[in-house]
Amino acid sequence: MRPQRVLATAAGVLVAATALATPMMKLEFDKVAKPPKQSRLATSGCVVCHTKGKELNPYGKDVAAAIKALKIKPKKITPDVLKKIAKLDSDKDKASNEKELKAGTLPGDPKSKP
Numbered sequence: 001m002r003p004q005r006v007l008a009t010a011a012g013v014l015v016a017a018t019a020l021a022t023p024m025m026k027l028e029f030d031k032v033a034k035p036p037k038q039s040r041l042a043t044s045g046c047v048v049c050h051t052k053g054k055e056l057n058p059y060g061k062d063v064a065a066a067i068k069a070l071k072i073k074p075k076k077i078t079p080d081v082l083k084k085i086a087k088l089d090s091d092k093d094k095a096s097n098e099k100e101l102k103a104g105t106l107p108g109d110p111k112s113k114p
């Protein structure tokens with residue numbers, strides 16, 4: 001194999017491995033929220049909704065409450081879920097969740113704001 005080919009293959013494997021490492025919920029979230037490319041929101045993974053492990057941050061709790069209120073089964077993130085909590089300011093940093101998603105900041109972390 002030529003060196004360029006080896007590099008391209010290695011890059012492809014790396015991309016596939018990264019996609020596999022991204023949990024389903026974050027993939028769903030990105031599909032619905034469409035965070036700006038390379039923004040903190042796009043690159044942050046689980047901490048968008050979780051603190052550590054399975055624990056939810058304030059935004060994650062609002063997402064979970066909206067999924068429950070809308071009776072979405074099996075649990076998943078839909079446009080209605082994000083719409084229901086768009087006007088809230090989950091992390092109390094004076095920027096609504098909607099504004100944070102558009103700006104690509106973390107709606108569950110008051111230190112990250114537009």
Ligand SMILES: [Ca+2]
Pocket residue numbers: 089090091092093094095096097100107
């Ligand atoms: Ca906020």
